[in-house]
Amino acid sequence: MSKLEQHIFKKNDSKWTFNHFYRGNKTFKKIIVILFNLLILITLVSASVRNDIHDTQLYVQENLNQIKNAMDILAYRNQRYASTVTKTINDLKNQNLRPLVTIHYYPKLKEFGFNRGIYPNNLLNGTLLGPGKPNKRIQNETHIFAILDDLWTEQQRHTITYNYYYISHALKYFYLSSKSNAINFNATREFFSSPKYKDRHSTSQFDASLYKGFHYTAPYLDIFSKKMVITIKSPVYNKDQIVGDIGVDIPVKSLFQSITLPNKLKSALNLYLYDISNKKRINIYTGYNNNLLPSVEIYTRLSDNILIHANISAAFFISSAIQILMLGLLLLIMLNYMNATLRKYKDQKQYYQLEAYTDQLTGLFNRRVLDTVIQKTLEETRKTDQTISMIVFDANDFKTINDTYGHDIGDLALKHISSTISDMTRDSDICIRLGGDEFCIVLPNADLEQALLMADRLELAIFSGYFCHYHIKVAISTGCTVIKANENLHDALIRADKTLYENKKNKAENRKMLQQQLNNYVFKSPPSFPKKE
Structure with missing residues (x-):
C-alpha cells in the first residue's frame, strides 16, 4: 500500500495495519482463515455433539425411569393383593366350607390341579398346579382362588407384559392367573425341592424387604414359560408366619416394549439387566454388536441388587456429528462467500474513494x-x-x-x-x-x-x-x-x-x-x- 493509500484509509479503517499486513502476506491470511474456520467448525460440532449426548442421556434415562415406575406400580399393587389374601386366609381358617371347584389328580404326571386342558375347565379363571395328590386343606383354599381371580381381574392395560401367580409354601402348589393348555408341567416336583425355590422364598429375604412388603428376584428362567423373567414377590401370612407368596412374573424381553424409542436410536442401543449379587448380565435388547467404539452408559436401580442398563454406541453420535459437520461446512461456505463479497465491495469502494482523492497525473492528493x-x-x-x-x-x-x-x-x-x-x-x-x-x-x-x-x-x-x-x-x-x-x-x-x-x-x-x-x-x-x- 502506497503512502497516499495509507493517508486515505488509515482514518477510515482503524485496523489498517492488520489489513496492510494481510495484503502483504496472502499465504498467512489464507492459513489464518482456514484455522479460524476449523476452530468455528470444531466448536460447533463439539458443542452440538455434547448437547446431543446430554439430551439423549436424559431421554433414555426418562425411559429407564418409566420402566422402573411401571414395575413399582406392579409391586405396590402386588403388595395390596398379598394383604387381601392374608386377611382372607385368617378369616377362613376355622370355617368348614364347601370346595368351589373339583381338584383333579393326573396319574401320568403325578400332579394335581385344574384348568390344565385335560379335564373340562371349571368356573375359576386360573390354573392350579401341584405335585402329588391333593389333600383336604387344598380343597378348602379354593375360596382363596376365587378372591385371587377377583383381584387379578382388576389388571389394567399396561406397557409391560406380566402374569400373576400365587405359590403356597405350606401346601406346595402354584395358582397361575391365566389358564394354560400345557399338559407337561411335572417339573413342579423338582422345583419345590430345588435350591432356587428356597432362594426365591420370601423367608430368605432381608427384614427390610419384608417390611417394605415386596422384593425383586434376580432374573431367572421360568419353568412354565421357558423365558427369562424377573419376579416381584409379596409374602402372604398366617398367624405371622409366611405361608405363601403372591408374585408377578415379568418377561425380561417385555421391558423393552414398555418404552418408545426412535428406530435410529434403537439400532444403537443395548439394554440389559445386571444382577449385582451374582455379577450377571441379562440382555433385554441388543441393537448393535460393535465393541470397538466406546459407548455412553445410562442406568437406573430397580432394586438393591438389580440395575437396568442402557449402552448407546458412539456411532449414533458420530452419525449426528457428520450431519452437523456437513451443515456447518455449508454454513461456513456461505458465510465466507458473503464475507468475500463484502470485502470485494469494500475494496472497490476504497478504490473509488482513492480515485476520487487522487490526482491522476502526479499520484498526489487533489x-x-x-x-x-x-x-x-x-x-x-x-x-x-x-x-x-x-x-x-x-x-x-x-x-x-x-x-x-x-x-x-x-x-x-x-x-x-x-x-x-x-x-x-x-x-x-x-x-x-x-x-x-x-x-x-x-x-x-x-x-x-x-x-x-x-x-x-x-x-x-x-x-x-x-x-x-x-x-x-x-x-x-x-x-x-x-x-x-x-x-x-x-x-x-x-x-x-x-x-x-x-x-x-x-x-x-x-x-x-x-x-x-x-x-x-x-x-x-x-x-x-x-x-x-
Missing part, C-alpha cells in the same frame, strides 16, 4: 482531501498539542516551459516535482497538488523553522535534476506558515499563498537587479588610464 482526510488529521494532531506547518509552492515560469516545449514536457516537469517531494517527505506528511503547477505539503509535528528547512531542500533538489531530454531545469518558489489553533486549512492556505507570492516577487526583483548589474558590467565603457610619458 484538493478534495482538504475538507475531509486532512481536516480529520489536523483535528487528531491538535489533540496532542503538536505544531502543524504548511508549505505552498509553484513552478517558476511554468507557462514558458509549456509554450516553448509543449504540454508533454510540462507534464514531465510536474511529475518531476511530485516524485521529488514524495521521496523527500515523511510518511506522516501530506502532499497535495492544488491545481496546475501549484502544490501544497502539510507537515504534522513540524514548526516553521523545520518547514523552511524542508522548503529549501525541496527547491535545491527539484532544481538540481533534469526531467527531460532537453536538459532543462525547473525551479520552484515556496511559502511557509504554521497553521494556527482552531484555524481552518483555507485561511492557512491563503496566508501561505501570500508568503509564496512575496517570496516569488522578491526573487523576481533580485533576478532583475542581478541582471541589471550584469548588463552594466558587460556593456559599460572600460575605464581610461593616464598614458605613461
